[in-house]
Amino acid sequence: MDDPLQIRIEPTADPDAVKITLNRQFEGLGQSFRSAQEADLNPLAKAILSIRGVREVFLLGDFITVRKQFHASWQALGPAIQAKLFRLLK
Numbered sequence: 001m002d003d004p005l006q007i008r009i010e011p012t013a014d015p016d017a018v019k020i021t022l023n024r025q026f027e028g029l030g031q032s033f034r035s036a037q038e039a040d041l042n043p044l045a046k047a048i049l050s051i052r053g054v055r056e057v058f059l060l061g062d063f064i065t066v067r068k069q070f071h072a073s074w075q076a077l078g079p080a081i082q083a084k085l086f087r088l089l090k
Contacts, residue, residue: 005089007082012065016055018074020064020081024089032058047084053077 006023026044034056039045045057048064053072058065068077 005086007085009078009082014067016070017065017067018078020066020085022062022064022085022089025062026059026089030060032056044085044088047088048081051077051080051084054081 003023008021010019010021012019031042031045033039033042033045033049036046036049039049039057042059044064045059048054048057048066053069054066054077055069056065056067058067066077066081068074
């Protein structure tokens with residue numbers, strides 16, 4: 001049986017980016033996506049990019065870096081990203 005999904009969202013030196021660490025590995029190692037079209041073959045990146053205010057997604061091993069648009073708020077984006085991750089990775 002797999003361990004329950006654990007998600008940790010941490011700020012970075014860039015106020016427009018967060019690092020999301022998971023207790024899982026996923027496909028898309030070392031890939032960066034700036035649009036849903038670019039992420040068409042990567043359901044995880046595509047789902048995160050579908051959230052209004054997300055500008056870019058970078059996947060590497062067990063972490064994701066998400067960059068937001070300038071006007072977007074992490075208070076709104078954080079829970080939306082977390083919900084998408086739980087839906088896709090449970």
